[in-house]
Amino acid sequence: MTKPQNLTQLVEQNKKVQQELDSLKKEYQYLADRHDALFKLNSLLSECKDIHDFYFQVHNVVASLMVAYNFYIVLYDQTFEELEFVYHVDEYDKTPIGKIPFENFNGSLTNYVIRSGKALLATPERLAELKQQDEISNVGSDSIDWLGVPLIDDGYIVGVIAVQSYTESTRYQQDDLDMLNFAAQHIVSALTYVQDTERLQKAVSARTTELMEQIREREKSELLQESLFRISELASESTVDLDHFYSQVHNIVGQLINASNFFVAKYQKESDTLSFLYFVDQLSENEVQDFKPRKMSNHYTELVIRSGKEVLLDRDKMYALYQQNVTSKPQGNSRSWLGVPLKIDDQIIGAMVIQSYQSDVLYTESDSELLNFVAQHVANAIKRRESIDYERRTHELLEEQVQIRTQALEEEIKQRKQAESLLKHSAAHDALTGLPNRTVFIDLVDHAIACQKRRNDMQFAVLFLDLDRFKVVNDSLGHHAGDLLLKIIAKELKYIIREKDTVARLGGDEFVILIEDLDDHDEAYEIAQRITEMLERPFDIEKQPVFIGASIGVLFSDDRYASADIMLRDADTAMYHAKDKGKGRFEVFDASMHQKVQNALTLETDMREAIDRSEFLPYFQPIVNLDNEAVVGFEALARWQSDKRGFVYPSEFISLAEETGLVMQIDLQILEKCCKQLQTWKSLGSASGLYVSCNLYCNHFFNPTLPDEILKITEAYGIEPTQIRLEITERALLENNHIVLANMNALQQLGFKILLDDFGTGYSSLSYLHRFPIDVLKIDRSFITNLQEHESNRAIIKTIIDLATNLQMATVGEGIEHEQEAKLLQRMDCNYGQGFYFAKPMSADDVIKTLELT
Known part of the structure; x- marks a missing residue:
């Protein structure tokens, strides 16, 4: 009996050993799989060059370590507090599109991981605990287990990687969390490498393109020089046939630009018509009909002639002009259109035009410059030809003069009678x-x-x-x-x-x-x-x-x-x-209307008397540094302390003052009182290093003696130009701009700083920011009001601030009424702020009290 019993024990022991061996093999295989997965994750650094393919490969690696049917990677932008789901695969939830405000995910597990900076294994029990603590709420479809770890780069959380399960058959453990946490750090390194590689490739590609462009430009320059010489020779030949001249010009231009479709139009001012002296068009089925003379209308050629400037249009600009009712609807096949004016002694006599029907042929500014140059030679040729025609017509006219004079004498008596009748009618009509x-x-x-x-x-x-x-x-x-x-x-x-x-x-x-x-x-x-x-x-x-x-x-x-x-x-x-x-x-x-007119006349009379009695005075609103809220200066706002009317606010008198022109005298009175007040503050030891910003009505800048007048006022009170800043509105920059530019340059050379007030509400042309010497942009209060609620306003403000920074201008945010607005502007790198949140406009005495408190 003993022997069989030992045999049975031996069999059992062998089975046990085999089980342990199988278990060790599984564990070994599990560890080998993880090792292979991590090795593959590291290899992504050198293998994966495309960022989107990189995310897909990361998912494959994670899926080889654990069940990851539901997986996403979300990146976090701490500066703008935005989330972007760069990769998302889920059985139930749809992929969030675009950049999403971080606050939209308040209460989510993703939000919790970013805020805490720690990995999270969210089992049903842990989820219940977090909900009870009000740390999370239901966001997205309910899951059984959720596993997420932060992506950390140089101590900053840059995103989250997460997997989740919707079934009881798939549960995550602590070692899954550890594994995903370890993998996340490799993912950050790989992500940084891929992003750096992508940026490097773009930089290398851009430099290569630049070098190739330089080579092409050099070759093009040589061809251009030769072509322009040929055009000059043609234009100098007085006997050249004009049709042959146009054909040769077309041929030369075609060697420099794609000019398959080309025409020259002549403008007759007397009849307000266009005639086409030369034309070639690939798609025109009946050129004679398409290019017959026409009355001036709303085509692109008419736009060139009316504006006297070159017109360069792509498809989008064509439709934009059409939607603005400026031009007619663009042709169905036109992709790019370029026209330049023909000028003789600054008089527009026509236009030269090329256009493209191919999407891969789009004209540029350099093409516009070239065609402009060619147009001068064409205009000179037209002028010479017209001179010859004029001499011929003059000779013919001399022969007809006797006959015409005879007929004129016969008509003179008749016309004199008609003139007498017309004079009587004209005197009464x-x-x-x-x-x-x-x-x-x-x-x-x-x-x-x-x-x-x-x-x-x-x-x-x-x-x-x-x-x-x-x-x-x-x-x-x-x-x-x-x-x-x-x-x-x-x-x-x-x-x-x-x-x-x-x-x-x-x-x-x-x-x-x-x-x-x-x-x-x-x-x-x-x-x-x-x-x-x-x-x-x-x-x-x-x-x-x-x-x-x-x-x-x-x-x-x-x-x-x-x-x-x-x-x-x-x-x-x-x-x-x-x-x-x-x-x-x-x-x-009715009589009340007459009374309203009388009231306006009375107000105007009172204003004139108030100017004579110097009743207008400045109230000062502080301008602060947004970084530390220290007062750096004041804006002077006009108030009227009237002997007849009491204290009068600007809303009651400014519009009439501008209409009557009295605002210019009020401005100078406010400027003089500001200088006097600065002198007083200086003697009291207050407002050291501070400035006062004074508003000037746009018509001031149309006066060539403005710099001398302002300097005379400041010198009378011993005030340095650096203590006075001058605010100008956009309207002044758009009228008489040569006088305005001269005045602004002179004031800046004297030491006065120029502020552009209410920027963004008027014409807001970027061109004048380059041409005019502006030191500070004041962002209009309309963009700052409800800044937290309007994302478009934030984008506009950020654009203005970046533009000002690039142009080496400072920025002042106007109308700040809440702390959140001040903080957001400060984060956007706005330099200074002004508004009721910091202080309301105050009298000169209150300014001293405010400065003493600070």
């Missing part, structure tokens, strides 16, 4: 519209007043009409379009009024209407309403819809009126009342 003029209308109204005094039942009304947007038409389309519009409106008004009524033009865009024999006021209201509705419709001016509108003042006859001039005055007042109420309407005159 407007030359442009043919309507009665002011003199005739005054006589008619005086006659109506006289009739009404004799017969009380002969009531009448006067309508005073002013076009609302006529200046816009003149400025955008030109005076020719404005004159055409006035003619059309005059014709329409004659259709609307009754046969016994009279419409006249006073001048400019002002019309008056006399409505006689009124039975009741409704008749006048009906005519005013019909005029309003007529002017609401668009007018077709030079193939472009124009919206105009009008404001109408209505005045009814009354026994108190003794003259037409007084009636026109009150009708004009009612018209301005209609314009103030929103335009495009009519208002009936």
Whole structure:
């Protein structure tokens, strides 16, 4: 019995040994798999060059270590507090797209790992514990186990790598967490390497491209020199046939630029037409039809001629001009368009144009410069040819002179009679519209007043009409379009009024209407309403819809009126009342309107007296350094301490001051008082090293003596130019800019700093920032208000600050009312701040108290 028992024990022992051996093999295989996975992870440093492929390979490596069906890598930008899911694979959740504010993931496990900086194995028990502690809330689909570790680079958390399980069959353990944590550090190293490699490759590629471009530019320069010499030779040959000249120019230009589609257009100013002297177009099926002479319209060639400048367009710019109603809809095949003006003695005589129908042929600024040069030679050739033609025509004209003079003598008597008739008509009528003029209308109204005094039942009304947007038409389309519009409106008004009524033009865009024999006021209201509705419709001016509108003042006859001039005055007042109420309407005159005009006149009189009595004084709002909130200076804001009206705020007088021009005297009075106050503070030992920033109305900068005037004021009080800063608005930079530029340069050379106020709210052209000597940009309060809620505002402000930094300008944020706005601006590298959060505008005495407290 003993032997079998020993045999049984031996079998059992062998089985046990075999089990242990199998277990050791599995453990060995497990360790070998992990070793292989980590080795592959390290090898990504040299094998994986594309960042997106790198993330995919990382997923494969992690999946070889553990179950990782649901896996993502999210990067964290600490500066802008944003998350970006650069890799995401999940059975239930969709991939978040783009950069997402970090705060959107408040309560998530990803947020918890980033905030804590520690790895997390979130089992159901651990999840319940974190929820009870309010550390997390439900974000995304519920999982069974969630495993996440931070990606740490040089002590900073740059992201999170995570896996998660939605089934009980897949559970994660502590060694999975340790493994993922260890792998994360290799991932950061590999990620840094891949990103550095990608940047290095881009730098090498950019330098290689630059060197190749230099070689091509040198070759192109040699070809350009030769080609321009050939063009000059052609232009110098007075006997050259003009058609042959254009063909040769086309051939030469084609060697430098892709000029498969090329034409030269001539502008006839007298007839306002375009004719095409030479044209070649690949896609034109009927060139004769496509390039026949035409009236000036809204094509790109007309844009070149009207602007007098080169026009370089790609497909997007073509559609942008079309959507702005500047040009017609672009051709379906046009991809790039370049046109330059032909000039003779600064007079535009035509345009030279090339265009491309191929997406891989797009013109550049260098092409524009080349074509501009060629255009000068073409213009000279046209001028010589026209001189020859002129001599020929002159000779022909001399032969016809006798015959013409004979006919002229026969016509002279007839024309003199017509002239006499025309002079009589012109004396009583407007030359442009043919309507009665002011003199005739005054006589008619005086006659109506006289009739009404004799017969009380002969009531009448006067309508005073002013076009609302006529200046816009003149400025955008030109005076020719404005004159055409006035003619059309005059014709329409004659259709609307009754046969016994009279419409006249006073001048400019002002019309008056006399409505006689009124039975009741409704008749006048009906005519005013019909005029309003007529002017609401668009007018077709030079193939472009124009919206105009009008404001109408209505005045009814009354026994108190003794003259037409007084009636026109009150009708004009009612018209301005209609314009103030929103335009495009009519208002009936009443006594309160006259009182409003009187109030404005009284306010103007009081302002003039206040200037003489030096009643305007500065209030000072501190400007602080956003890094430490130390006061560095003040903005001087005008206030009026009136003997008659008491304390008057700017909103009550500034607009009228600007309208009347009194604001310029107020500005200088404020500047002088600021200098005097600086002198006082200096004697008291206060405000040492601080400056005062004074606002100057734009018209100051149109005065060539401005620098001398300002220097004279500061020197009178012993104030250094560095203690005074001058604020200018964008409008000044867009008008009379040669005078403005000279003044700004002179002021800067004297030591005054120039601030551009309310930047971003006006035209905001980047060009003037390069051309004008500006030291500081003041970011308008409209961008800073609700800064936390508007991401677009943050982007705009960041762009302005970066632009200012690149141009070596400082920045001041205006209208800061909350701490969060100040902190965010400070993080964006804005230098200075100003607003109610720091201090409201204060008197000079309060400034001393504030400085003593600090």
